[in-house]
Amino acid sequence: xxxxxxxxxxxxxxxxxxxxxxxxxxxxxxxxxxxxxxxxxxxxxxxxxxxxxxxxxxxxxxxxxxxxxxxxxxxxxxxxxxxxxxxxxxx
Numbered sequence: 001x002x003x004x005x006x007x008x009x010x011x012x013x014x015x016x017x018x019x020x021x022x023x024x025x026x027x028x029x030x031x032x033x034x035x036x037x038x039x040x041x042x043x044x045x046x047x048x049x050x051x052x053x054x055x056x057x058x059x060x061x062x063x064x065x066x067x068x069x070x071x072x073x074x075x076x077x078x079x080x081x082x083x084x085x086x087x088x089x090x091x
Contacts, residue, residue: 003031003076006083014042028059029072031082046084058085 002022025031036043060083
């Protein structure tokens with residue numbers, strides 16, 4: 001069973017308007033590469049030129065922020081749910 005990835009609305013134009021996609025990956029880094037393989041162009045929206053997640057994105061694995069786990073090295077297993085959430089600023 002693959003990992004389920006929840007795609008935010010602004011990025012769904014890369015996934016043919018799919019809000020959820022399935023990806024085979026053992027880590028968040030591999031997930032990012034797999035997304036790019038399935039949906040060319042999405043990686044540039046997720047990562048900077050150094051391959052690091054953009055600051056305005058939050059990524060959660062089973063509702064846990066990867067910043068408190070192992071960042072992009074966070075391990076994934078079959079059936080995990082990964083949420084990509086754009087940060088919202090306001091005041």
